[in-house]
Each structure stands twice: as C-alpha cells, then as structure tokens.
Amino acid sequence: MLDAPGVPVLFTDWYDSVRQRALVKRDSGQLAGPGLGHDLRRFALGQLRWDAIRGPRFLLTYAQLLDGALLRRLADHRLIDDVGVPGASGDLVLPFEVGNCGWTVESSLTDIAHRGFLFSSVSGNRFRRLALQRDLAAVRPEEVERRLSRDGVAEGLAGILRDRAGVDSGECARLAAGWQFWIDAEQRSVLRTRRAQPLVDDLPSLRAEEFGRLPMESASGRAVRDRIVSDVTRDPETGVRRRSLVYAEIAVLEASSAPAEQRDAGTLKQAFNRCYHRTIARSEGAMLALVDDVGPPRGVRRKAAAKVAMSGQVVVFPAGYQDLLGGMTAGQWQHFLEVVDAELHAWWEEWDLAALQAIGDRLADVKYGPARRSSDRATRKAATAFATVAVGGVGAYADPNLTGVVLGSAVGLIGWIVTEPLAVAVGRRVQRSRERFELVEVWTDATD
Numbered sequence: 001m002l003d004a005p006g007v008p009v010l011f012t013d014w015y016d017s018v019r020q021r022a023l024v025k026r027d028s029g030q031l032a033g034p035g036l037g038h039d040l041r042r043f044a045l046g047q048l049r050w051d052a053i054r055g056p057r058f059l060l061t062y063a064q065l066l067d068g069a070l071l072r073r074l075a076d077h078r079l080i081d082d083v084g085v086p087g088a089s090g091d092l093v094l095p096f097e098v099g100n101c102g103w104t105v106e107s108s109l110t111d112i113a114h115r116g117f118l119f120s121s122v123s124g125n126r127f128r129r130l131a132l133q134r135d136l137a138a139v140r141p142e143e144v145e146r147r148l149s150r151d152g153v154a155e156g157l158a159g160i161l162r163d164r165a166g167v168d169s170g171e172c173a174r175l176a177a178g179w180q181f182w183i184d185a186e187q188r189s190v191l192r193t194r195r196a197q198p199l200v201d202d203l204p205s206l207r208a209e210e211f212g213r214l215p216m217e218s219a220s221g222r223a224v225r226d227r228i229v230s231d232v233t234r235d236p237e238t239g240v241r242r243r244s245l246v247y248a249e250i251a252v253l254e255a256s257s258a259p260a261e262q263r264d265a266g267t268l269k270q271a272f273n274r275c276y277h278r279t280i281a282r283s284e285g286a287m288l289a290l291v292d293d294v295g296p297p298r299g300v301r302r303k304a305a306a307k308v309a310m311s312g313q314v315v316v317f318p319a320g321y322q323d324l325l326g327g328m329t330a331g332q333w334q335h336f337l338e339v340v341d342a343e344l345h346a347w348w349e350e351w352d353l354a355a356l357q358a359i360g361d362r363l364a365d366v367k368y369g370p371a372r373r374s375s376d377r378a379t380r381k382a383a384t385a386f387a388t389v390a391v392g393g394v395g396a397y398a399d400p401n402l403t404g405v406v407l408g409s410a411v412g413l414i415g416w417i418v419t420e421p422l423a424v425a426v427g428r429r430v431q432r433s434r435e436r437f438e439l440v441e442v443w444t445d446a447t448d
Contacts, residue, residue, distance in 0.1 A: 008055075008285075008286070008287055009055070009057050009058065009059050009097075009284060009286040009287070010051075010054070010055045010058040010059065010286060010287045010288075010289060010440070011058070011059045011060075011061060011277070011280055011284060011286040011287070011288050011289070012051060012058060012288075012289035013274075013277045013288070013289065013290055014047055014289070015060045015065055015068060015071065015096075016065060016068070016273070016277065017064070017066075017067045017068035017069070017071075017120040017121065018120055018273065019068075019273075020068035020069045020070045020071065021068070021069050021120040021121070023040075023069070023070065024069040024070065040070075041326075042323065042326035042327055043322075043323075043326060044070045044073070044074070044326070045079070045082055045083060045325070045326040045328075046322035046324075046325045046326025046327075047322060047326075048074075048083040048095060048096075049095075049322075049325040049326065049328070049333060050321075050322050050325055051095060051096065052083070052085050052095030053340075053344065055348070056085075056095075056344075056348050057097055058095075058096055058097070059096065059097050059099065059284055059286050060097065060098050061097075061098065061099035061196055061280055061284060062098070062099045062100065062101060062108065062196045062280075063098050063099065063100045063101065063105050063108035063109075063182075063193070063196075064101070064108060064112060064117065066098065066105075066179075066182050067119055067120055067121050068120060068121065069121045072121045072175075072178045075177075075178040075179075075181040075182060076174065076177070076178055076181075078181065080092055080094065080185075081330040081334070082330045082333065083095060083333075084190075085337060086337065087189070091189075091190075092190070093189065093190050093191070093192060094185065094191050094192070097193070097194065098186075098191060098192070098193045098194075099193070099195070099196030099197070099284065100193050100194065100195055100196055101196060102195065103195055104183075104186060105179075105182050105186050105191075105193060106153045109153045109154065109157055109179060109183075110148060110153060112157065113136075113144045113147075113148060113153075113156070113157045113160060114141060114144055115136075115137060116133040116134060116136050116137030116244060117133065117136060117244070118130070118133045118243070118244040118247060119132060119133070119161075121175070121178075122161070122167060122171065122175070123168070123171060126247075126251070126254065127251070127255070130247070130248065130251055131165075132161070132165045132166075132167065133244060133248075135164055135165040135166070136160065136161070136164070136165055138164075139160055139164050143160075144156075144160065147159055147160055153179075153183070154176045154177075154179040154180040154183060155176050155180075157175075157176070157179070158172040158173065158175050158176035158179075159172070161175065196283075196284070197283045197284050197285075198240075198283065199240050199279055199280070199283050200279065200282055200283045202241050202275060202276070202278075202279040204282070205274075205275040205276075205278040205279045205282065206229055206275050208275075209271050209274055209275050209278075211225070211228070211229060211271055211272070211275060212225070212226075212229055214267060214268065214271055216267070217260035217261075217263055217264055218253075218258065218260040218261045218264050220252070220253060220256070220258075220261050220264070221253060221260070221261060221264025221265075221267075221268070224250060224252065224253055224264070224265075224268060225264075225268060227249050228249055228250075228268065228272060232245070232249070233245040233249060243272070243273075243276050246272050247269070250269050250272075251265075253265035274290060277290065281441070287440050287441065288440065288441045289440045290441060317360040317363060317364075318360065318363050318364040318367050318368070320367070321360070321363050321367075324363055324366060324367055325363070336362070336366075339362060340358070340359050340362055342355075343355040343356070343358045343359050343362075344359065347359070
C-alpha cells in the first residue's frame with residue numbers, strides 16, 4: 001500500500017515536538033490520567049489518519065521529534081492499530097517515515113545524549129527544560145558512552161536525565177519505555193526510517209520569512225533578532241544553526257518583566273520555527289505544511305493561497321473531516337482503508353484529483369449518508385492550498401488553466417485539497433484572521 005512514489009514527500013510542522021507540547025499544554029484539562037483525554041486523542045488520531053491519506057510518504061523528521069508530547073503518548077499506548085496502514089507485506093506500519101541522525105533511532109538517541117538536547121516531553125516550564133539542556137551538555141562524553149553501553153541506549157539516556165539532570169525517576173522510566181517502543185518498532189519494520197539529509201544553509205529560509213526585518217517592540221528584541229541570524233546560534237562543530245541555541249537567546253526576552261520584550265520573544269520564536277521547518281523541508285526535498293498556532297499565515301501567503309483555491313484545482317472534503325477520522329475505532333479505520341484502497345493508489349501514483357474527491361465523498365457518506373451527499377455539498381468545507389516559496393518572496397500556482405506544474409526535479413504537481421472553507425467562499429473567508437488555515441509551501445529549488 002505504501003510503495004507508490006507519485007506523491008512528493010510532505011513534511012508537516014504539526015509533528016514538531018514544540019508544537020505538540022503547546023497543544024498538550026493548551027488542552028491539558030482534557031488529559032485523563034497518564035493518557036490522552038478523549039478530545040486530544042481524537043485530534044491526534046484524526047491528524048495522523050489524514051496524513052496517511054494525503055501522502056504515503058509524509059515525513060516526520062528528525063527522530064528527535066519523536067520526543068513530542070503527543071507522539072510520546074502514541075508510544076505509551078501502542079496505538080499501531082489505530083493509525084497503522086497496510087505495508088508492502090500486508091502487516092500494519094505507522095503512516096510516516098522518520099529521518100535518523102545516523103542509520104537508526106538508537107543512533108539518533110546517541111546523538112541526543114552527547115549534546116545539549118532541549119527535551120519537550122519532560123515535565124516542567126521552559127526554564128526547567130533549558131536548565132536540563134545545560135545539565136545534559138555538561139556530562140562528559142566518556143560517561144555518556146559508558147552508560148549507553150552498560151544500560152542500553154534508551155535506559156542509558158534516561159539514567160543520565162535522572163542522575164545528572166534531576167528528572168523524576170518515574171518520568172525517566174516512562175521516557176525510556178517510550179523510546180524503546182520506537183526502537184523496537186523500527187527493528188520490526190513497523191516504523192519506517194532512513195538516514196536524514198544534512199541540513200542545508202538556512203539563510204534562504206530566513207530571507208523568505210524576512211526575519212531580519214521582523215518588527216520588534218523593544219531594543220532588546222532587535223538585539224536578540226540580530227544575534228539569532230549571526231554565527232552565535234550556529235553549532236561550533238557543524239556550522240548548522242541549532243534551534244536550541246536560538247531558544248537560549250530568546251529565553252532572555254521570555255524571562256523579562258517587560259511585556260514588550262515578552263511579545264518580541266513570541267514573535268521571534270514563531271517566525272524562527274517557520275524558518276527551521278522550511279530548512280528541514282528544503283534539505284529533504286519535501287513540501288511543507290504550515291499551520292500557525294496563533295493565527296493564519298501572514299498577508300502575502302494568505303493572498304497567494306486564496307488565488308490557488310479560487311483557480312478551480314480544488315477537492316472538497318466534508319466539514320469536520322479530521323474529527324470524523326479521529327472518531328473512528330481501529331476497526332472502522334482499517335475498514336475505511338480497505339474501501340478506498342483503489343482511490344488511494346490512484347491519488348498517490350497519478351495525482352488523480354477525481355480519486356481524491358472520491359475519498360472525500362466516502363467520508364461525506366459516513367457523515368451524512370449517500371442520499372444527502374449532494375444536497376449538503378455546501379456544508380463541505382476546505383483549507384489547504386499550495387504556494388511556492390522563492391528567495392525574496394512568495395508566489396502562487398494561480399493560473400486557472402494550469403493542469404500541472406513542476407516541483408523540484410520535474411516532479412509533477414497538480415491541484416491540492418481545499419479543506420476549510422468551500423472554494424467559492426475562500427476569497428472572503430481566508431481573509432478572516434480567526435480562520436485556521438493550513439498552507440503547503442513548495443520551494444522551487446530545494447538545493448540552492
């Protein structure tokens with residue numbers, strides 16, 4: 001089911017560990033005991049299942065992002081049947097692909113243990129996690145190697161967090177069990193992994209965001225903005241800009257008692273996250289799906305996306321389709337995959353928009369029943385559009401006569417899904433700041 005190379009790789013920032021922590025924190029009242037509360041679980045399953053439909057090879061990179069709070073719970077509760085899709089052998093596999101630092105999840109964990117990694121799934125506020133990062137970086141390499149060799153990678157890393165960074169023993173045990181789940185899943189081919197591509201230079205991503213001209217309210221904010229784009233935030237060994245070093249700079253503003261400096265911290269963090277995700281997408285030759293936590297993408301990207309949605313290259317899914325997917329039982333999800341198997345292959349292999357619309361119609365049948373599908377089409381909404389990103393600006397595939405465009409190395413790209421609001425209303429609704437809006441950005445040259 002997953003051996004269809006037609007749809008280019010998609011990287012979605014929803015799986016970023018930082019975003020996941022924000023989601024869990026915001027909805028913490030929904031949590032039930034050690035697991036997901038009903039609404040949060042439904043949201044997570046809906047997102048994973050939607051990504052399984054829209055691309056057979058969407059990318060969760062790098063393995064360090066498995067530290068995310070929601071994915072940690074996926075591991076805690078072994079939700080393979082709930083999100084899995086049939087692999088080439090017919091056995092269920094997780095519907096994403098992980099890029100490792102090295103060749104395995106264990107090699108990624110070894111890399112984490114040897115440097116100051118900013119854990120997002122560890123309890124505590126951001127200052128506690130920054131302190132943990134510093135404690136981890138201070139552990140001598142020979143001690144790290146001794147512990148990993150003696151205890152195994154997952155248990156060894158958890159032991160370092162417990163003994164050298166003061167993380168609670170119970171939480172360390174849960175962390176170790178979660179990491180061991182990913183290691184075992186990879187070894188059983190339930191989790192598909194490969195070696196991640198090295199990060200390319202992030203200056204084009206910063207220019208696309210116009211990071212150096214971000215409006216700051218304070219002099220301190222402007223100073224931190226300038227330090228972020230300097231060599232201060234680059235790894236001294238690899239020369240790659242590290243988000244943990246950027247966050248350490250922003251932490252100075254976050255700790256301030258001045259409201260303007262705190263607002264500048266939020267602006268810088270959100271903008272840099274977008275730049276970081278663009279750099280990952282460029283490095284992997286992937287498309288990038290972006291959703292802003294605090295509102296829709298900024299001006300030019302919203303306008304560009306609206307032009308795409310109005311061009312007629314649109315597939316309409318039923319309103320609330322992700323919630324509908326998230327509410328399916330494991331058995332219902334597996335049955336749905338069987339029912340739409342032919343349409344999924346036609347979409348993945350040939351970018352057949354009619355096949356993708358047929359999948360949307362199947363979901364509409366589940367929600368409304370076949371008899372009401374046509375009459376209720378006006379209630380079926382949409383919100384994803386394509387825009388291209390080039391150095392110095394953003395453009396859009398807006399030609400209504402365009403039947404295909406080129407992505408990267410002559411990969412054909414035609415139309416995309418509208419997933420919130422109906423195409424005829426996109427021009428008006430997309431301009432409303434309260435509308436949640438997902439944009440898929442495509443770099444015209446992923447190697448420059």
